[in-house]
Amino acid sequence: MSDSQDLTGTGAAKGGPQMGDRERITLINVREGMFGAKGDTSGYDLLVTPVQMPGASERPYGEWFDGAVNVLEELLGERADAAIEYVVVDRGELTLHIAREHLVEVCEHLRDDQDLRFEMCLGVSGVHYPADAGRELHAVYPMQSITHNRRLRIEVAVDEADPHVPSITSVYPMNNWHERETWDFFGIVFDGHPSLARIEMPDDWVGHPQRKDYPLGGIPVEYKGAEIPSPDNRRQYR
Amino acid sequence: MSQERTAPGATGAFVEDPEAPEYSAYGGDWSEIADEAARLGQQRIVVNMGPQHPSTHGVLRVMLEIEGETVTETRAGIGYLHTGIEKNMEYRTWTQGVTFCTRMDYVASMSQEAVYCLGIEKLLGITDEVPERANVLRVLMLELTRIGSHLVAIGTGGNEMGATTVMTTAFIGREDTFRVIEMITGLRTNNAYIRPGGVSQDTPEGAVEYIRQMIPKVRQKLDELVDLQLQNPIFKLRLQGVANLDLAGCMALGITGPILRSAGLPYDVRKAEPYCGYETYDFQVPTSTESDAYSRVVLRLEECYESLKIVEQCADRLDQTVGQPVMVADKKIAWPAQLSLGADGQGNSLEHIRHIMGESMESLIHHFKLVTEGFKVPAGQVYQAIEGPKGLLGVHLVSDGGTKPWRAHFRDPGFNNLQALSILTEGGQVADVVVAIATIDMVLGGVDR
Numbered sequence: 001m002s003d004s005q006d007l008t009g010t011g012a013a014k015g016g017p018q019m020g021d022r023e024r025i026t027l028i029n030v031r032e033g034m035f036g037a038k039g040d041t042s043g044y045d046l047l048v049t050p051v052q053m054p055g056a057s058e059r060p061y062g063e064w065f066d067g068a069v070n071v072l073e074e075l076l077g078e079r080a081d082a083a084i085e086y087v088v089v090d091r092g093e094l095t096l097h098i099a100r101e102h103l104v105e106v107c108e109h110l111r112d113d114q115d116l117r118f119e120m121c122l123g124v125s126g127v128h129y130p131a132d133a134g135r136e137l138h139a140v141y142p143m144q145s146i147t148h149n150r151r152l153r154i155e156v157a158v159d160e161a162d163p164h165v166p167s168i169t170s171v172y173p174m175n176n177w178h179e180r181e182t183w184d185f186f187g188i189v190f191d192g193h194p195s196l197a198r199i200e201m202p203d204d205w206v207g208h209p210q211r212k213d214y215p216l217g218g219i220p221v222e223y224k225g226a227e228i229p230s231p232d233n234r235r236q237y238r
Numbered sequence: 239m240s241q242e243r244t245a246p247g248a249t250g251a252f253v254e255d256p257e258a259p260e261y262s263a264y265g266g267d268w269s270e271i272a273d274e275a276a277r278l279g280q281q282r283i284v285v286n287m288g289p290q291h292p293s294t295h296g297v298l299r300v301m302l303e304i305e306g307e308t309v310t311e312t313r314a315g316i317g318y319l320h321t322g323i324e325k326n327m328e329y330r331t332w333t334q335g336v337t338f339c340t341r342m343d344y345v346a347s348m349s350q351e352a353v354y355c356l357g358i359e360k361l362l363g364i365t366d367e368v369p370e371r372a373n374v375l376r377v378l379m380l381e382l383t384r385i386g387s388h389l390v391a392i393g394t395g396g397n398e399m400g401a402t403t404v405m406t407t408a409f410i411g412r413e414d415t416f417r418v419i420e421m422i423t424g425l426r427t428n429n430a431y432i433r434p435g436g437v438s439q440d441t442p443e444g445a446v447e448y449i450r451q452m453i454p455k456v457r458q459k460l461d462e463l464v465d466l467q468l469q470n471p472i473f474k475l476r477l478q479g480v481a482n483l484d485l486a487g488c489m490a491l492g493i494t495g496p497i498l499r500s501a502g503l504p505y506d507v508r509k510a511e512p513y514c515g516y517e518t519y520d521f522q523v524p525t526s527t528e529s530d531a532y533s534r535v536v537l538r539l540e541e542c543y544e545s546l547k548i549v550e551q552c553a554d555r556l557d558q559t560v561g562q563p564v565m566v567a568d569k570k571i572a573w574p575a576q577l578s579l580g581a582d583g584q585g586n587s588l589e590h591i592r593h594i595m596g597e598s599m600e601s602l603i604h605h606f607k608l609v610t611e612g613f614k615v616p617a618g619q620v621y622q623a624i625e626g627p628k629g630l631l632g633v634h635l636v637s638d639g640g641t642k643p644w645r646a647h648f649r650d651p652g653f654n655n656l657q658a659l660s661i662l663t664e665g666g667q668v669a670d671v672v673v674a675i676a677t678i679d680m681v682l683g684g685v686d687r
Contacts, residue, residue: 028617028639031640051638051640053617095619122630125634125649146505146510153619177657178653199316200320201320216322216328
C-alpha cells in the first residue's frame with residue numbers, strides 16, 4: 001500500500017485538511033535585508049530571503065525509516081494518506097508530519113506495535129513560525145524506542161487562530177507537564193489534557209512568552225553617556 | 239487567552255470548596271493547629287512545603303494533603319526559578335548560547351553544554367570532525383560532573399535526613415572534582431567550556447598528574463560514604479522500601495536515569511546511543527531491581543566508581559594526545575583564539591592579541607566577524623540526547639540558517655522526573671516526602687529553566 005500514494009508530491013496527494021494544495025515544507029522565516037537593521041544605505045536592505053526547513057523526502061528514506069513508515073501506514077490503513085502529511089529525512093533523523101486529527105491514533109500505534117514500540121515520548125517542544133501562514137505553531141514530539149533503540153520525531157502544525165492539538169497524555173502520561181509547558185509558552189491548547197494549567201509562568205500571566213511576537217523584555221542601559229538597547233532591540237546579524 | 243477552565247490562583251488553597259477553612263501555620267505549635275482541626279472535625283489538612291524550604295533542592299513548592307502523618311495527595315508547584323533561558327538563547331549567537339544553557343541545571347553544568355554543542359555540531363554536520371582530544375576532554379568533564387552531581391544528590395539527601403556528616407563528606411569529594419574542572423576550565427561551575435566544535439582551551443601544564451592525584455581522593459570519599467551509609471541501620475530503615483516506583487510506573491512517567499535503572503532497565507544513553515566516543519571506554523551500567531530510595535543511593539555510588547574508571551581512561555588518553563587540537567580545523571566555525579591564563583586573569587592569549595592587533599588586519603576582521611556575528615548554521619532541526627547525571631537530557635534545536643538559534647528547547651530530566659513525586663509520596667509518611675524529593679534528585683534551575 002505504500003506505493004499507492006504520493007506522500008512526497010507537491011500538492012498532488014490528498015493530504016490533510018490543513019495541508020491542502022500548499023507545498024510540503026515549513027517556512028521558517030522570511031529574512032529582510034542582511035544586517036537586521038532597517039534603512040541602511042548598502043542596498044542589501046531590499047533583499048528578501050525566505051528560509052525553509054529541508055522539504056519532504058522521497059523514498060527510499062534509508063536506514064530503518066522505510067520499515068517504520070510502512071508499518072505505520074499499514075496500521076493506519078486507509079487513513080494513512082490523511083494522517084501522514086509528509087515525511088522528512090534530514091541529518092539522519094526521521095520526521096513525520098502528522099495531521100492533528102490522527103495524532104492520538106498514530107501515537108497509539110507507535111507505542112503499541114511490536115515493530116515500532118516507541119515506549120517513551122520525550123516531551124513536546126513548541127516552535128513558532130510566524131511566516132508559515134496557516135501553520136504557525138508546531139508541536140514537536142521526539143519519540144524514543146528503548147526496545148529498538150530508535151528515535152523519530154512527530155510534528156503537528158496548527159493555525160495560530162485555531163491552536164488546538166489533541167493531548168496525547170492518554171497514550172503517554174509522561175507528557176502531562178510537557179504539554180502544560182508548551183501551552184504556557186506557546187499557547188497551544190492540548191484538548192483532553194487532564195489539567196492544562198500554566199506551569200512555569202504565574203497563573204494570571206497574560207500571553208505566551210516564547211512566541212516570536214512576544215518581546216524578550218529588558219531595559220536599555222546607559223553607559224558613559226551612550227545608551228545600549230536591550231538585547232532584542234539591538235542591531236543584530238541574521 | 240482562550241483558557242476555558244479557571245486555573246487555581248497563585249496563592250490560596252487549591253481546593254474548589256470555598257467553605258473549606260484555612261489554617262495559618264506561622265509561629266504556632268503544630269500540635270495546637272492539629273488539635274484545632276480535630277476540634278472542628280476537619281480531617282483534611284493541606285500543607286504547603288516550600289517554595290522556600292531547605293529540603294526542596296531549590297525553590298519547589300510541594301502541596302501536601304495529609305491525614306495525620308499520612309500523605310493522601312501531593313502536588314508539586316514549579317516555576318519559581320523560571321528565567322527564560324530558552325527565550326534568551328534565541329537572541330544570542332550559537333556560541334553565546336553555551337553560557338546560557340550551562341546555567342540551567344547548575345549542579346551538572348557540563349551536561350547542558352555538551353548536549354547543546356553536540357546538537358549544533360549535528361546541525362552543522364561536523365560531528366565526526368571534532369578532534370579526538372576535544373572528545374576526551376568532554377568525556378572527562380561529563381564524568382567529573384556526573385560524580386559531582388551524584389555526590390550532591392547523596393550529600394543533600396543525607397543532610398535532609400539529619401546526617402550532616404554525609405553532606406560534608408560528599409561535598410569534600412565534590413570539591414576535589416571541582417579542583418580539576420577549575421584547573422582546566424578556569425571555573426568551578428557554569429564553565430562555558432564545551433564550545434561548538436570542541437572545547438574552549440587545552441589542558442594546562444600538569445593537568446593529567448593533577449587528575450591522577452584527584453582520583454584516589456574522590457574514591458576515598460566514596461568509600462567513606464559507602465561505609466557511613468549502606469550498612470547503617472537507621473539509614474536502611476529510612477530508605478528501604480520508601481519511594482517505590484516499579485518499571486511500569488517508570489515507563490508511564492518517562493523516567494530515565496538512576497530511577498529507571500533502579501527498576502531494572504539498564505538504559506543508559508552512553509551505551510545505547512554513544513556520543514563523544516563513549517563506545518570506546520570500558521565501564522558498566524549498574525542496575526538494581528529493588529526500585530526504592532535505598533537502591534538509588536547504591537546505584538549513584540556505583541555510578542561514581544564507574545565514572546572514576548572513565549576518568550582514569552581519559553587521563554591515559556590525554557597523555558597519548560598531547561599537542562593535538564581541541565577545536566575543529568574549520569576556521570569559519572572554530573573560535574579564533576584559545577583562552578589562556580595571564581597576569582590579569584583568563585582571556586585570549588597574548589600571542590593572539592599581538593597577532594590580530596599588530597600583525598594581521600585579516601585576522602582581526604576574522605576575529606571580529608566570528609566573535610560579534612558568529613557562524614551561520616544551515617536551516618533545519620535536530621534532536622540530541624545524552625545521559626545526564628539525572629537521566630536523559632535532550633535538546634531540540636531549530637536553525638533558520640542564521641547565527642542564532644530559532645528555537646532551543648531542553649528536556650531536563652528533572653522536569654520530567656519530578657512528575658513522579660505524587661506517585662512516590664501518596665500513601666506514605668510526611669517524613670518520606672523529603673526522601674522522595676532527594677531520590678528524584680532534580681535541580682530546580684534545570685526544571686524551570
